[in-house]
Amino acid sequence: MMIEQFKQDVLSGLSQTPKQIPSKYFYDKRGDELFVEIMNMPEYYLTRSEMEIFQKQSRDIISSFDVQKGEEIEVVELGAGDGTKTIHLLYELIRSRITFKYIPIDISSNALDGLEHRMKEEIPGLAIDSLHGDYFQMLHDLKKSPNRKIILFLGSSIGNMSDEEATLFIASLSKNLNKGDKIVLGVDLIKEKSVVLPAYDDAAGITRDFNLNLLERMNRELGADFDLDAFVHDPEYHESEGIAKSFLKSTKKQVVAIKSIGKQFVFDENERIHTEISRKYNDQILGKIIDQSPLSVQQCFTDQKNWFGDYIINRV
């Protein structure tokens, strides 16, 4: 099922000009491992900044949920990854004696299995109900439960969408929320290139390996014959635009065959495959997206450097 979708997305993405591949395909087993390494790199300020918010302000974040005495809530995390920030929030919910169920959703079964194992070990007795799949497809299931939901969408994952996609995503998310539900939306804030670009172009070359792993994955899973020495990692960031972009650039004219798709793709010298965007936000950019939905921004928690923001958003 997943492999058919992968084939379709690769066929359609590499048939377009400019060529592109959806960033969700970064996350196979190797991709998950590399992303954990990325989060630990000195240049990758995003995780540290958001971690600081959850370590220092979880109590205030929980107050913003306005949980009533005796109320049970559901904490639904979209694209949960390794949950290292979320655990601080869960600990604080327990300390605050709030009854909750934790529902992480992730497309990577590997990430989800690891997360569930770790969470159960760290928080014995935790009510956890993991859902494996694409959160876009899981969204419609969310409305069923009568309990109020807190949707966590952290790590600036929304930044991997174009503004049009983010607007559609927020609109479809809000359709699956009930009045009183809330979203905690973690976004990277617009700042200067000297801070942003190294996060996508680190000295140790981990982001390069992460990007190139997409080609390796296609070789492995789709029978492609990408020559990894003939493509380079090519990131860029323009502060005025506020969007970091990653590309894989072909260093020569070449033809790549993908057996399982039964097609060949021609690459010119310096032709690029667009593999990822990372949108940086401010109040205005987020406001434009939220204004087109039945949601309103309640407040924003930021780290001390003001590099990262976790917005509390209400379904009104």
Ligand SMILES: C[S@@+](CC[C@H](N)C(=O)[O-])C[C@H]1O[C@@H](n2cnc3c(N)ncnc32)[C@H](O)[C@@H]1O
């Ligand atoms: C960049 S990581 C962020 C993880 C975590 N939210 C954090 O802040 O550290 C993105 C996670 O989302 C998952 N993911 C990406 N696209 C997804 C999708 N469409 N549906 C479900 N999970 C997805 C990936 O498997 C990965 O674990």
